[in-house]
Every structure is written in structure tokens, then in C-alpha cells.
Amino acid sequence: MSGGLEGAVSVGPLDVGRGTLAVAAATVAAxxxxxxxxxxxxxxxTPPVETPGVVGDVVADRDPAARRLFYVxxxxxxxxxxxxxxxAAFAMVAAAGVRTAGGGERATGGSGRAVASAMIGGQVPRPVVLAFAAGVAVAVGYVLVGTVAPAVLPPIELGGGRTETMLSDVGALSVNAVVVAVVTAVGTAVVALAADAPTEGES
Amino acid sequence: MADGRLRRVVRRGPGVVDDVVAWRLSLLLVALLVVTGLVVGALPHALGTVGGDPVDTNDEPVQESVEDAQQRYQNQVTGTALGEGPWVLLFVALAAGFVAATRSPSAASRRSVVAAASVGVAVGTALGYVALVGLGHLAYAPTENGYLVRSGPVVLRTWTMAGNALGFAVPAAVGSALTATAGRLAVRPGDDFDPDHDAEDGAEPSGDASEGTDDAVGGADDPARSTADDGPDAVSLDETAPSGVPAYDPEARDWDGSAPDEQDGKPSVSGDDADREH
Incomplete structure (x- = not known):
């Protein structure tokens, strides 16, 4: 590490490959x-606790399969x-973990340097790249969550002849994903900088 | 630094490291998740006893006594804890698996770390879920206006809870295996995230030692990775090596006869080398 605050936001050779990939992959996995x-x-x-009103009268008296689907x-x-x-919380915790592991430099250094440097000239601070990756990963993870279950779950009968199906609102999902990504990126950048702060004394 | 690193490698073989890491990692995750379950399960009790509803969004406030309002809030927090608690448990498990994988010694194999994280998270999630539901549901009680619980008693379906615990442990184990695998991406062979140990050995931070040599991941050009080969770094590390360990030999630095002893592209001119030059 080049040391000091300059080292924490290193504008020198980009050295974020492994840690960034790890955080992004873990967030998508989450x-x-x-x-x-x-x-x-x-x-x-199935609901482990029976309290009148929690599960609701609608499915309370129905068969176990209906109760199970309701719980799904x-x-x-x-x-x-x-x-x-x-x-978002996961991405930030992961970023803090990988940044502080061994001082961050070791944890985040690696094979991504050459590619990233070639793409962006090696002038982007490492926390920014990490934050960007975390934001993108959260957005991808969120879109997965918001599309997989609604696409696969069968319709559910709610009694009285009413049937409901879980549908994805693609527009809302997209906007939400962008918003969550931006907020997560800001938080991750702050966490990454904070995690780097103790290493200033090493220089 | 180099002396300490070699001693550590000599002292613990890969198998020993794997066993130790696996046990510690699994137990740590189990303990963490059980504590998480207990904490989330205890929150409704604590908030219901000494806390109160901090937000009132009711258009038509229900006329209720202070005690009933307190119990309504406790039921509300209990419902949230039992509904969101498993998700909290899941994300704590995933994050812990990831961070633990990044912190595990690099000498441990990826397979053992991922397996340990997965097993630890599976057991921990199941026990944590039982702790969460078992403790949390006790906070439910009937309220005057019947909020969430209209009448007693609240029934805990034990076998359902046990089945849920096992059912929930499966995706948690799968997810933690994924995040632990991702976490191992951040660990290079030869790195050892043990700053305390480094300090004991009088070591300089390994990040500095590996600076500028990390492009070839797993390559033999990094001193931190060369403990397993017979290259100059491994041989020249230890002047007081125990029996069976190659001893320090200044002449061996030019072991291949092809290049002078260089660091950062500059010839070393310290010590005896400097004397010879002058």
C-alpha cells in the first residue's frame, strides 16, 4: 500500500480485481x-406458530397444501x-470484510488489475470500483429475487372464488434496482474508505 | 517475516490447517447464528417490556389502555421478528460465510473452507431458527382489540418448527457455500490473514511484500507463494532452520546462475555485497 489517505483511495495502478469480484459474486449469490x-x-x-389472525381466516381452515402454498x-x-x-447490507458487510482482510491491499489485489486498468486507465479509486461492482451486483440480485419467484409460483386461491397470481412489475423492479444500486454503491464506498482508514498508520 | 512464514508452514501441514480451520469455522458460524436467533427472538420481549410503539400512523386511533398498547406493540414486533427473523438469519449466515472464507488461512483448501462454512451455516441456521421461534413466540399474547392474537393460547407446533428449521437450513447451506466460494476468490495462495501472528514474528505486512508481484495469481514469482518450491525465496528464508529445513545460504541467491540478486529491479548493495563492490 502506498500509505496514507492517498493509499486508501489509491489513484495509482488499479488493484481491485479479486476483492471486487468476490464481493460482486457473493452478493449475486445472496x-x-x-x-x-x-x-x-x-x-x-408451514407457519410454526398458530395465532388467530396471523395467518388469517382466509386460509386457516383449509388443507395443509393450501396453507403451505400460502406460506410460500x-x-x-x-x-x-x-x-x-x-x-444492500450484505454488500456493505462483504465489502468491509474483504477490504479489511489483511489490510485490503492483499485481499483486493489481483488479476483484475490489467483488465480494469486497460478499460479505465487505472485512474479510478479502488473504493469507487468496489462500490460500483457492489451496486451492480445488488441490482442483479434484486432483479433475480423479483422475477424468479413470481414467474414460477402457481396461482393461489384465497377463498370466495378469488384467485391471485404473483406478477412482476418490470418497470417498478427496474427503477427499484437502480435506486438500490446507487444507495448501495454510496454505502459501500463509505464502508470501503472506512475499512481502509486503519491502514493509514502502516505507511 | 520470511522466517515466520516458513516456520508456520513447517509447523502446520495442509491437512492440519484444513482440520483446524474446518472445526473453528463451523463452530464459529453455529455459535454466531444461534446467538443471532436468540437476539432476534429476545427483541420482542425487550421492546414489549421497556419499549413502545414509536410511530403512530393510525387514522382512527384505537381506544386502548397503556398495557394493551404495549402488548399490541409487542405482538407487532413479534410478528415482524418471526416473519423477518429467518431472513436476518439467512443474511447473517451468508455474510459470515463470506467474511470467514476471506479470513481463513490461505493454506486451507478451498474445499474444506466451503464445506465447513456450509455445514456450520446449516447447523447454525437450524438451531438459530429454533431459538428464534421458540423464544420469540412467547412474546405473543391476546390484546383487547385482538391485534394479531385474538385469544389464547398461542400454540407452537414443535414438529412443524423442527421441519421448518431443517427446510430453511438447506438453502442457507447452499447460499453460504456460494458466498464462501466467492470469498475464497479474494484469498491468494500464500497470503495469511493473521496480522497478530505477523506482528509476533516481527513481520512486515504481507501486502507490502507482495506488492507488484500479484499479476500472476498463484505464480511462483511471489515470495509469499514460494514456500512449497525450492526456489531462492524459500531456501533463503531461515538461518536457524530446524532439522530437515533448508538452511540459509547466501551463495544460493544466484541459485540458477542466471541473474544477480535484485529487488525492484535494483541490485542489492547492502552488507557483504556492498563490501565486495568497494
Missing amino acids: GVTVALVPFTSGLVL YVLAYDGVESAPLFL
């Missing part, structure tokens, strides 16, 4: 996992609703 939960666990999960829907909705919060 999104994939969220999308999987309703299918891999939701198909066997609940899980899927929860996943889509909470994914922006959790994916």
Missing part, C-alpha cells in the same frame, strides 16, 4: 439464495420486500 428460499424451503415450510407466498413476498434492505 440474491440467488433469496430467490431459492421459497422453493427449496418454502415447499416444506408469504415467504416470496417477504423476500422481495426485504431484499433491497438485506442485499
